[in-house]
Amino acid sequence: MNADSPSPGPSPAADDTDTVRRHVVDVATELMRGPRPSDFTADSSDQSAMNLYLTLLMDRLPVLARALEDLTAKIGKASVEENLIPVAHATVEFYSEILVAKLSVINKPDQLVQLRRALKARNFGPQRVYGRIAAYLEEERGLGRTPPDLDCDAASQLLLGACVNYGFTKLLLGDVQSLDEFVELSVRGLRLGV
Numbered sequence: 001m002n003a004d005s006p007s008p009g010p011s012p013a014a015d016d017t018d019t020v021r022r023h024v025v026d027v028a029t030e031l032m033r034g035p036r037p038s039d040f041t042a043d044s045s046d047q048s049a050m051n052l053y054l055t056l057l058m059d060r061l062p063v064l065a066r067a068l069e070d071l072t073a074k075i076g077k078a079s080v081e082e083n084l085i086p087v088a089h090a091t092v093e094f095y096s097e098i099l100v101a102k103l104s105v106i107n108k109p110d111q112l113v114q115l116r117r118a119l120k121a122r123n124f125g126p127q128r129v130y131g132r133i134a135a136y137l138e139e140e141r142g143l144g145r146t147p148p149d150l151d152c153d154a155a156s157q158l159l160l161g162a163c164v165n166y167g168f169t170k171l172l173l174g175d176v177q178s179l180d181e182f183v184e185l186s187v188r189g190l191r192l193g194v
Helices: 012-032 048-073 080-106 109-121 126-142 152-173 179-189
Strands: none
Touching: 048 080, 048 109, 048 126, 080 109, 080 126, 080 152, 080 179, 126 152, 152 179
């Protein structure tokens, strides 16, 4: 390639990952400023739990974002169930990796309030993931690849709720069914075929 040739731009998946990373950095920046004295009565001087959670979030969330972007690229290809399996895997892995750190933040009421405010201010949270999967299912329904009466929002929330629960159960009990078996059963249980 010669020097005058324009270089190809970033892929849509890279753009999506960068957007997610920027959102997380914005939330982290806001949270690292700490609460205003009038906001909380609890001691919020120890930010180590929040720091760990945000570090994990910045590291792990782009992987989930890539899986969701890849899902969009698979509309009309393979089967709907086959397309959802990598997203379910990525969701379980994401929540399994951040859950302990997230629980440490939730355990501190002042930090939970900080986190909640920052996420709400940027419309950033699990609802974004639900929305991406529901949008994918709506596209597939439009192509006649899922049942015409499929409630795409409900199916999306059921799948992600099951994935989060698997991560929590694995943390709590340790010995659970294999991830591959869980994902296959969960996706198949949505009965997405026509």
